[in-house]
Amino acid sequence: MNIIETNNLTRRFGKLTAVDAVDLTLEEGEIFGLLGPNGAGKTTLLKMFTTLLPPSSGSAKVAGLDVVRNSGDVRKVIGYVPQLLSADGSLTGYENLLVFAKLFDLPRAQREARIHALLHMMGLEEAAHQMVKTYSGGMIRRLEIAQSVLHEPRVLFLDEPTVGLDPIARKSVWEHIQRLRSQFSTTILLTTHYMEEADDLCERVAIMHHGKIAAIGQPAELKASVNGGSATLDEVFAHFAGGEIEASGSYIDVSRTRHDARRVG
């Protein structure tokens, strides 16, 4: 079954077409990576899947539910970790989870067990009752992921889950995402601009460029399709994203990324 299905999905901001007639299908249970330079349309696409942004035209279905007509129902079956920091620093890690467990109406009898299982799984048991503002960047991300899967969503959206993290924290976030997947077989759609992340984690990837999907397939397939089959994923990316990996990003993007990095790191 297709857990995500889009048809000509388009989003414009004034003259800019951020997402341009995208047709994309995701199968239930896969880990899918959306790659692309800043401004390629990854976050806009995710915001439409998570009902934060209505499409300008075209349509999208998540778990068979239309993101516009059934937006309320879509929100019940998805988990979302935004690119920005979304854990509340003025609460403890445990409280962050407790509040969302209540908001998602987890039955009282299961609540504590579920929270503790996730704290354990994400390696946050010891820090559970510390204020989140004392957490490291990697811990915050793990907490946010735990928060987003409390209600066992059918699709989990992770928007640049490792942006601004140092390599060790990044590795640990990957490990936890994989652990999560092996335990719940949730479909995961993540965006990233780290090639190794896509290579290590994702079963399929799509490369976005100027709002369109420039290439899609298994990392191995994509590598085989460029440079006579000997390409690295980096080269594949440069090939499809027009070598813009360095040149991308406006002043605002740069300031925002650094800002996030400072807060998360």
Add this chain to the structure above:
Amino acid sequence: MTHAELVKSSPRPQAWVRFLYFLRKSLNIFEMEMRKLRHEPTDLLTRAAQPFIWLVIFGQVLSGIRAIPTGESSYIEFMAPGVLGQSVLFVSIFYGLALIWERDLGIIHKFLASPVPREALVVGKGLSAGIRGFSQAIIVILLASFLGVRLNLNPFNILGVISIVFLGALTFSTFSLLIALWVKTRERFMGVGQFVTMPLFFASNAIYPIEMMPDWLQAIAKVNPLSYMVDALRTLMLPGSASVFGLGTDFAVLILVSAVLVWVAGRRYPSFVV
């Protein structure tokens, strides 16, 4: 049947079921705000300074010169409920700033991608403003008693005062959220916040009766929710004080205004993250 079909085929729940759900979610948000407040309670204490300044300094001085006609009651008696209304206004009116802060951090995005009704996000915040207002009420009542104001302390009146404080806090904090949803940045919010707070305060019956005002100002004071809040507080707190607008009108105005503000804010909320 697939999951999607199941969800689609479930009929829209009845109005009262949805309303109960909305209330429960509002209380969840309220609980979250209370947990934050518990971690950072100093804010409640520093807020005590303002009513102190108004009652002890301003009130004492103006009481001495007897310039303001306050009927049966002394000026300090007349003013005490006004200072409470003003304190609730001041603790609530900067709530929007916290919302902008949470939006800049990204916390809001997660709530908007969850099934929690937007109106519940608004009301939850409003209730937490109510708790802050309530702590101000305790301070004002203690200060006023200390200054010799005779207060009506029967349980029904106290309950009435608490309800009015919560309604007022909900009204003004939601008004503040609306400003935040409109101006979107912290800098502009500070400007607009300053710009609306003082007129709201001075164009009301908080520290002088409406009859003293020129006609044009009277007209503004009569559409100012703060006037209705203070009128109700005065009626409930001071023994033998008669309501100007009628207690029923006061409650009705505050309930209506807060309901409309919550509804509008709930509708505008999603545009905040775009």
